[in-house]
Amino acid sequence: MKTSIPFSRFADISRHAGQRPIALWGAGNICTKTIRRLPDSDIVICDNSANMWGGEQEGHPIISPELFQKEYTDRYVIICTTSFAEVSEQLSDMGLTAQKDFIVSPVLNDLRIIDELETIQCQLLVSSGAQPSDDPEAGGGLYQLDVKGTEWHYKKVLSGCCHCIIEVDNHLYTVDDERGILQLDRDFNVIRNQPLPTKSRGHGIAYHAASQCFFIACSLLDAVLVYDRDLTLQRKIPLSVKAGRDEGPFHHTNDCCIVGDSLYVSMFSETGNWKRDIFDGAVIEFDIVTGERIGTPIRDLWMPHNIQFIDGCLTVLDSLRGGLRQNNASVIGEFAAFTRGLAFNGHLFFVGQSRNRNFSKNVGVSKNISIDTGVVIFDPETKVSRFLQLPSKLSEIHGLFLL
Known part of the structure; x- marks a missing residue:
C-alpha cells in the first residue's frame, strides 16, 4: 500500500516532534x-547518496541510512528532497509512521498540490448534449470517466443527448433532448422517463426537497417547468414577459440550482436579446413558492452555465470567457477554453472544457483559445491545475458529476 505523503507547515513540526531531536x-x-x-542545533542529516556520507552541511553531520536506522530512529524526521514519495516509503519500511515520526519539509509545499493532482483517483460522470452516435466513444449521452493517477479512461454508459446531472435519494437524474427527464439507478439503467413538452429543450435540473419537486430549465420555452416526484407537470415559471412569444426563445436559459426557497437560473441574455448579439448573461433569482422574479445577483457573464451553490457561495461558469466565478461572483479561475460542466470534491474543482465553436468572439479577450475537450482539475487555493484531455470526437461536455 502506498504511504500517504505527510505534507506539513512549520507549526506542525514542534507539535509532532515534541521533545525529540531532529533528523533531516x-x-x-x-x-x-x-x-x-x-530552532534546534542538535540535527543530523541523512542522505541516500554514498558520496555525501561523512561530510557536513551547515555544521551538521551527514550520515548513511544504515547508520540512521542503527542509532537515530528515535529522532523526528523531516524529508528535504523532491523524492519525498520514495523516502516516505523507505521510512515506512523502517517501521516509522507518517506524521507521527516523519513529515515533508514545508519548503516543499509547492509540490503538495502537484502530487495530489498527479495521484488523484476518482470517477466522474460526464454528460454530453451532442447528437447521439453509435460510436461507443463519441456522441451525446453519459460517460463514465475513471481517473487513476496518471491514467484515465472513459466509456459511454448511456446514449442520448444529455445535459445536467443531479442525485436524489441515491438515484441519478438527467435531462435528455428526446426522452425528457430520465431517472437512473447507480448502474445507469433507465428506471423511468418523463417526456417534456415539444419544442422545450430541457437543459438544467434541480430538486427542491421541501416541496419534493423537480425544476427543469427549458431553453426553447424561456421558462422553468416544475414536476412533482411522480414526474407530473405542476406549473411553469416564465423567465420574463417575453416568454412564449413567437420570435423566441429570447433568454437562452440553461442551468438552475435551488438554495432554500430561491431558484437561480443562468441564461445568455437577461434582457432577452442574445439573437441580436447582446450577450448580457446573468443569473436571475426567482421565488420558488410564488414564481416571482426577485432580482439578478450575478451579471456581466458571457454564455454562463452550471450555476451551483458550493461552499456557501453561488458559483457559476462564465463559459465563453473561460472563467470560474465564486466569492461575490469574483473570478477565482481562468481557463483557455469554453467551460461547461462543474463539480467539486470539497477541495478541488472539476471543470469541463468543450471544443470552442465561438472562438472568434474571444479574439481580443483571450490570448490563448483552446479547442480541446477534456476536464480540468483545479485547486482554487494555489491556482494549480491538471488537464485530462479527451478525444476530439467527444466535442461537447455539458455536465460533470462525481460518483
Missing part, C-alpha cells in the same frame, strides 16, 4: 532552507 533526510538546498527555519 536529504542534503542540499532544501535542507539548508529548512535548517534556517528550525
